[in-house]
Amino acid sequence: MIAASQKRRALVVDDEPALRMMVGAVLRDEGWDVAEAPSAEDALDLLSGARPDVILLDMRMPGMDGLEALGAIRAKSPGVPVVMLTAFGTVGSAVDAMKRGAFDYLTKPADNDELVAVLGKAYEYSRLISENLELRREADMTPEVREIIGQSEGMQRVKRLIEQAGPSEATVLITGDSGTGKELVAAALHAASPRARGALVKVNCAALPGDLLESELFGYVKGAFTGAVKDKPGRFQLASGGTLFLDEIGELPLGLQAKLLRAIQERQVEPLGGVGAVPVDVRLLAATNRNLVAEVQAGRFREDLYFRLNVLEVPIPPLRERMDDLPLLTAHLLRKLARKNNKPVREVSPAFMDTLARYPWPGNVRELENALERALVLSRTDSLSAADLPPQVLSSAPARAAQPSAPGPGPLGAPQPPRAAPSLDEAEKQAIIEALALYGGHRQRTADALDISRRTLQYKLRKYGLTTRG
Structure with missing residues (x-):
């Protein structure tokens, strides 16, 4: 303390x-x-x-x-x-x-x-x-990096890799379960690179069948097939000078994997129906929730493409392995969702946080955000209770967790006495005190952990009568 x-x-x-x-x-x-x-x-x-x-x-x-x-x-x-x-x-x-x-x-x-x-x-x-x-x-920290919330060891490693790999031209493979925030990491890598002024072009490889995906990636020329009434540049061309992010790369058909490998090696693409190659200048980022090593062994993913993509890997831990970040994530998401839905939150019941902490979150941060938005929309007051959470979240907690009088952590993880719903000011003050203790009074690290600016932290230190060494 x-x-x-x-x-x-x-x-x-x-x-x-x-x-x-x-x-x-x-x-x-x-x-x-x-x-x-x-x-x-x-x-x-x-x-x-x-x-x-x-x-x-x-x-x-x-x-x-x-x-x-x-x-x-x-x-x-x-x-x-x-x-x-x-x-x-x-x-x-x-x-x-x-x-x-x-x-x-x-x-x-x-x-x-x-x-x-x-x-x-x-x-x-x-x-x-x-x-x-x-x-x-x-001032140098990008909004994309600020969106990556968490001070657990796993998330600190992710942030360090972004700082190291971002300014390079290296191809990066982002791995992790669905809903862990792979797209946020891709955005942060792009923002930290010399290509930040160029476009970040995203392609979901699982969203389109192979024939359409090929034309999306490499483009086509007029007359290449029925309905091709004019030339259309592919995503590689649109990303030239910037970054191309291939999400769910593990879903790419084998035939298309060979064409992607050739485009990466030769830094040029051949539009469908075209007679010549078009040079492209892109930095490639890829993401997958699959185990690509196992996919290679099973013959579903090319080994040479895997090594081309995996120059540097950024593994994102699932939420269940970084539950210490749950209070910070909850506070950040509630602030964002309250603004989005124009519905302020002044209190959360202790049982609300207790219930969140007991659920394994198979859908990771995306599932947490959906659960919080549901609770916010359904709440009839400006205080969130466990009863507002989705049934699958409630079913994982004992019955006592749904009682408003049960003890548990407040919105930022601070312990609260029984039979009292903490005000956000009380919980926020306690969270600031604990974060300051964790980071030895270092203001910038404390502000980063709490997802607020350093100036906001200074204001709150004065508000709550707290001082540090600087």
Whole structure:
């Protein structure tokens, strides 16, 4: 659980034990968390672990001196402000250090009030740097990535793969059960790529029979068959300069698999009825809910095409394997569905969340969204209860889960007392507290986990009287 505030962290680097003890005592009285290092070498070792907010660094020490240490510290932790500590006779060296990037300097013996004031200013500077970096990161985050909700280990892996594979030209195979969000991942990969300004063209390979699918992919020329009254470009041509997303690639007929493989290898397509090849420039993404390795072994999918598609795989875990994400998903989907249906939700009963948590969700996030929309539409009040959920969801929970008085988590997963439906404000405050604790007070990660912007999180921190270290 997060406390009302986080301690500021200082690293004191000085070879004199008495000075380290004195400075440490002063700062701890002011609420700082203080680490000590007797040398610059020890300080650099400490920087490999927890990052301090401020460093107080002596100018003259055995081994690596202050100026050399300053350069090494700035290379290792560039955002951490360094305050130099110097004897009166070496003030000129301290000023030189400031020219090299030190935040400020203090002369020995440092006045306690001045020490607290200077390190306080350095801490505020450190916070400002961190906030600017986080705002830049938030500005760079695409809406497509924000739509991928979840902080479980599996979803964190998905997000890391998107960050790594997105800017490349590599073909990506997205795998996972139906309803897990493969199309969202494809959109995020496209948005993170240099082709983001081009089109993202989607083809559902299971939605069309083979003959129609071939003409959709490769196009046709006038007169190619009855009804072909004019040339029609295929999806490969429409996606040129952008990304082509082939959903349900495992449903592609074997004959068409050979033509797709040739198009990928040669980067050109032959429209039906045409007499020449048309060059295309696309990045290919594919998705399937089938086990393509098993399909290859069964002779239903070409092995050479499988290896062409599976340059990099992004596996999406089913909802049943990431139930820790259920409260975040529920909160996100309810906000979206409330806007869509113009029907605000102020409360959910504890039994509502308890029932959601007991169901295995074979249809994954898509089924969860449908169940929440049904509950929202059928609810006669602005409070959702378990009775509003679909029968198949209710049938998986014990009878007590349908009682409004049963204890259970609130809308964002916060524990609630029996016989009380939590207000959204109460549940939201508790969820923010727990998310802050989970991410060590890191505001951007907390905001990402709660599916809100960082500015919104700052507003809610003030609203609920919560503070963090930045």
